[in-house]
Amino acid sequence: MSSRPIPAPRHAAASPGRRLFLKAAGTTALAGAVGTLPYTGSTAHALTETSTDVVVIGAGYAGGTAARELAARGLRVTVLEARNRIGGRIWTDTMSGARIELGGGWLSPDHQLVAQEMQRYGLTNVGDVVPTQSLMPASNGFQALSPTDANAQLGGLFEQFYDGSQQYFAHPYDPLYRADLLQQQDQLSFTDRIAQLSMSSLDKQWLAGYFTAYTGNENNARAMTSMAQWWALGGWTMEGWEKQTAFKPAGGMTELLQKMLATPGINLQLSSPVSAVSSTSTGVQVRLTSGQVVKARTVVVATPVNVWKTIQFSPGLPAAHTAATTEGVGVSLATKLWIHLSGDVDAVYAQGTENSALPLMIPQQQLPGGGRLMIGFAGSSLNVTDKAAVQAAVRTYIPGATIVTYRAQQWGADRWSRGGWGLRRPTQLLRQLPALQQPYGRVLFAGADIASGWNGAFIEGAVETGLRAAQQAVALV
Ligand SMILES: Cc1cc2nc3c(=O)[nH]c(=O)nc-3n(C[C@H](O)[C@H](O)[C@H](O)COP(=O)(O)OP(=O)(O)OC[C@H]3O[C@@H](n4cnc5c(N)ncnc54)[C@H](O)[C@@H]3O)c2cc1C
Structure with a gap:
């Protein structure tokens, strides 16, 4: 197995004038x-x-x-x-006059094959909205931190969580290069790995709350090596980790x-x-x-x-x-929400705990017509078809927030x-x-x-x- 991605063979670029053969079945x-x-x-x-x-x-x-x-x-x-x-x-659509991504939405500069493809077709990226504040779990509710401080603290926890990945994923593009070291590690769920760490219960809540948005409330049934490999691919640093959501295609x-x-x-x-x-x-x-x-x-x-x-x-x-x-x-509970909040709303990034109805909320742009878009990832306790329940979940982070409209894509329920x-x-x-x-x-x-x-x-x-x-x-x- 190669230790690097397979290089794209040379070939002619698509002729822009050609139409797709979009045919309905029948x-x-x-x-x-x-x-x-x-x-x-x-x-x-x-x-x-x-x-x-x-x-x-x-x-x-x-x-x-x-x-x-x-x-x-x-x-x-x-x-x-x-x-x-x-x-x-990947599903690009619109809501409240803005483009939204109901599936994948971000790219990293470390995604070399996609970068090569973007270049081939003359496509460019733009940066994402920068949060002004991070809400993180506290011993009693939430604490507001600067995004820089929150990421520095979280990065320190990740270093402990992923400790050893420099060895067991020594060649991150070739995950089985040290299969010998993975025998034990690959058996661990996120919950198992957190239990191994010596840290405060609040620190453990930070980790469990962060990971639950990725595991779809299955911290105990998904392999910690899955995300450890991403950590390795990002260069084993918080800076590399954050790059995963650095860009969006324009x-x-x-x-x-x-x-x-x-x-x-x-x-x-x-x-x-x-x-x-x-x-x-x-x-x-x-x-x-x-x-x-x-x-x-x-x-x-x-x-x-x-x-x-x-x-x-x-x-x-x-x-x-x-x-x-x-x-x-594929994660069963992978439900992404796009939420249009009314009024002038700060660009708040919010992370909940393992039991949160909305374990992760990421700010998007303020809309020209008023209000701000937010992306949310649902926890298992949230009934995403119930607007009042979604609004209540948002209000755990932003008291008084009012939903104008929202979309929720439940990928686990999608038959394809x-x-x-x-x-x-x-x-x-x-x-x-x-x-x-x-x-x-x-x-x-x-x-x-x-x-x-x-x-x-x-x-x-x-x-x-x-x-x-x-x-x-x-x-x-
Ligand atoms: C909510 C969410 C957020 C994500 N965030 C990101 C992100 O920020 N950045 C990123 O890069 N990636 C992200 N991803 C992951 C990314 O979307 C996927 O890894 C990628 O799109 C998968 O591509 P694929 O071609 O392997 O599979 P798919 O995109 O699933 O394509 C498979 C295709 O097969 C079709 N199909 C299924 N069954 C049949 C059948 N019987 N007959 C014919 N066709 C069939 C499906 O309709 C589908 O079009 C995210 C995914 C989700 C769901």
């Missing part, structure tokens, strides 16, 4: 979309059976990267996407993916859920829920790990894949994700990761959940795996 639309491809089936199936070089299942960043790479090499690529939009766990998180999927040779079909994949030594057949079949030389499964179990694979998935999709990698960002469970790294990255005959896998580097919660990891899957596919066509 036999007529599909027949139109692939009418120029050689047909290998019988006349009776003329409208429902087509062929191409490579099928990519899923139009998120992993699928988009794989498709772009393969199309740029002159291969015919059909991308089958279940939703009526691209992006998957044109929104979906724009780069749109550019990738506009590459000539990609046939993108939206509203096309895949129900079955069967493979032989010579090719694959991909069946849509509509009954349509697309034949290809190979297939890249670029759906979330949590979704693999909903697709019928023949022959059945290997043991590691079956275990991963049964256990799940069945979870949010990926965060491995104890022992999944050692038991599963290497196997999940391997081709299974002509069936290949991609997705941020199975990245070597910035795994789970970063489009950087999705791009890494899309590049890998494309290389694997080239060897099979």
Whole structure:
């Protein structure tokens, strides 16, 4: 395994004038979309059976990267996407006249593959809103600190929590480089690791409250090595950690993916859920829920790990894949809120405790029409469909705050994700990761959940795996 991300192969940039082949599902639309491809089936199936070089299942960043790479090499690529939009766990939308990101929203300058892609298409980043105040747990309620002081204190706690990661993740892009040192460490949940530390109960509350927003209230069921790897990838410093949310793409998180999927040779079909994949030594057949079949030389499964179990694979998935999709990698309670508060509201950053209804709140911009946007991550006790409950949760941090409107995206309840960002469970790294990255005959896998580097919660990891899957596919066509 390489200790660095796989470099992107050279290829021609997308021609900006080309239109995407955005096709709705349905036999007529599909027949139109692939009418120029050689047909290998019988006349009776003329409208429902087509062929191409490579099928990519899923139009998120992993699928988009794989498709772009393969199309740029002159291969015919059909991308089958279940939703009526691209992006998957990236979802750029609007609320109160402002652009919002219901899925991933930030980039780090350490995300080198994404930076390379942004540069390729001439896209730029902007900085995020800088908080003026940090509210952190106190022995009795909350204490207001300057963001600098809060981060310095939190950074000191992280250094204790992640102590040893310089050794067990000595090569952060190659997480199993010191697999020997991970045998014990990878068994630990966040709760287990906090219990090992000698610090005050308030310090432990700070850590548990911070991590619960990432684990979706599952501090006791997610591997501390997942985030320890991110800490290592950021250079083992608080400064590196903070960089994870340093930037936003100026044109929104979906724009780069749109550019990738506009590459000539990609046939993108939206509203096309895949129900079955069967493979032989010579090719694959991909069946849509509509009954349509697309034949290809190979297939890249670029759906979330949590979704693999909903697709019928023949022959059945290997043991590691079956275990991963049964256990799940995507965080079940990954509910992101965008909240429009009325009036003149300070740019307050707030972190709660493990039991908070809203364990994390991050300030966004003051709106020209009045009020401020806030991002929130819900705890398990919050009923996000109840506006009064959401407002009460915000008021634990900002007394008197009034919600104008809000949106809540519950990724765990989304049938095409069945979870949010990926965060491995104890022992999944050692038991599963290497196997999940391997081709299974002509069936290949991609997705941020199975990245070597910035795994789970970063489009950087999705791009890494899309590049890998494309290389694997080239060897099979
Ligand atoms: C709330 C939230 C916040 C996040 N914050 C950040 C952040 O700040 N920065 C960052 O970089 N990343 C962030 N992430 C993580 C990031 O969004 C993901 O890691 C990344 O988008 C995953 O890309 P992917 O291509 O692997 O999977 P996905 O984006 O999930 O794409 C998979 C695609 O497969 C499709 N699909 C599923 N089943 C089928 C089927 N049967 N047939 C056809 N298509 C199917 C899905 O519809 C989807 O489009 C966040 C994620 C969430 C949920």
